Amino acid sequence: MKAAYYQGKESIAVAECRPVAPGAGQVQIAVSHCGICGTDVHLYHGRMDHRVKMPQVIGHEMSGTIVSVGDSVAGYAPGDRVTVRPLDPCGECPACRNGHSHICMKLKFIGIDAPGALQALWTVPAHTLHRIPANLSLEQAALIEPIAVACHDVRMGELKAGEYAVVQGGGPIGTLVALVARAYGARVLVTEVNPFRVELARSLGLAVADPRSVDVVKLVEDQTGGAGADVVFEVSGSAAGAELMTKLPRVRGRMVMVAIFADQPKVDLFRFFWRELKLVGARVYEPEDFEAAIALAARGAIPIDSIITKRLPIEEITEGFHEIERGGAVMKILIECGGR
């Protein structure tokens, strides 16, 4: 039984898992699969060291089976297949009191601020659990967390069937946003520069444009009768993306800020005024987004298997990080965590 311990910038040690017996309100899960998220890469690069107690198990996009249950846990039993919504809010801050505990002002994100899922046996609060439907494999279920991110983004964008959506950035989250938007009946255009990701999105039936060679503003105008897009999802995190996003929406169109901008780019605030545009930030998810993601996955609306480009045993996890750093022919990498 192994675990992957982050021990400082670009260094992960795979060593024996140290299981924690579940306390009151907790369950212990045998972790089957765990995806590597962009946040994990960020963390791996040392940019979240102020939040991490090293050596620390990281990871949060997971699936597994409950092996034991602590006191005061209702509704779950050993053998249940589950995924985890890795949020542990304080319950007391203004955001929590105002009904926004998913972005609690003192939020503990499990896998960053507390030990994560890249281990054979993982103990978490039972309030984080969502059940995996019988027709999803554990491998597929490891994608529920990023699909829930996409469901949250689409919900924050108030996307309606028949609307035209542009997704700026065709990485794992952008592609899932596009697939969720399509599943909800939107017309979708993805903008992406990486040729592998362009081809992958096209193979999934998505329309894709490379903004370096295509006039995306003109394309969107042409496809919307001159109106502009109903919703733009900014997932690229690039200055070019920040510039393009305000040019695309229709009068009273929406933008959803999914990307994490380290720098402060220039933004065309005049365009907000002129077209009464709306920009809304979207962070993590609420329980209903996990339920929406599970429902979409269970009805086969998301081609999960095509998003997974590699599986690695936990012993080879560092190779997974290296592959993501190299870019190229990579989308979602799953780590086999060795839980039974």
Add this chain to the structure above:
Amino acid sequence: MKAAYYQGKESIAVAECRPVAPGAGQVQIAVSHCGICGTDVHLYHGRMDHRVKMPQVIGHEMSGTIVSVGDSVAGYAPGDRVTVRPLDPCGECPACRNGHSHICMKLKFIGIDAPGALQALWTVPAHTLHRIPANLSLEQAALIEPIAVACHDVRMGELKAGEYAVVQGGGPIGTLVALVARAYGARVLVTEVNPFRVELARSLGLAVADPRSVDVVKLVEDQTGGAGADVVFEVSGSAAGAELMTKLPRVRGRMVMVAIFADQPKVDLFRFFWRELKLVGARVYEPEDFEAAIALAARGAIPIDSIITKRLPIEEITEGFHEIERGGAVMKILIECGGR
């Protein structure tokens, strides 16, 4: 009977008014008062010459009395006291078809793209009219248009009674936004640097902070139990305002972009993600905003007389522009247009 003709950068000629007989669907108004708007100053500085056919009468914040009515005008008659919602949409563009004709993609703003109100006799489409209640003077009614701007801004900010609002910028529109927000039951803080405007806002009972000497972020946190503001209205149009606005809202708080930014400032997009902030642009008004402004003015909720800092006969209009350019002890300047 005079009219004020803009004839090129920083040049306005006062000459004989050339009345236009009202055609079908039009009315002719004897204009009583017309305020000078920030947009008029912008135009006066030559920055809208591409939209203006010189020499052209400008102005749009007005009050007056109908003197004659063209064919096919129902519901209005000579003697009716009215103000004008100076928007002439095309009715055919995607924005108009989508119900957003107030920001029609080919909008004619009357007073910029068509002759304005700074003349004794003005002919406009009857669809622009709103009736002035009996208990408002014509002088007071000239403020209905900017109050409607403020009502639109507050409505776009979804401001609710009991919420905490920050208004960045205490010029005429910022002050009116603050007064409308207060009339709707919000707690309001105005940020402003001009000492005259600070004192004027304080004399109206508004809380005001100079962001150069007060830590506005800390002040707002202290006054909201650490939560942050529910809504921030950015009316300053400054880079400092663009920087401050994202620091103030609570989790899921809103910002309203009222100012017209000529430059593209840097914006903290990370903050949008982190707190799920929302920024919405607000431009001009819809008919319901005029009705809301009229209702607020009629019940005495807006201290209009205190906002008017000077009245000038139309012959002295250039002095009004000069006074606004100089800044200092100036808020709203009204021009007496000489309509009976």
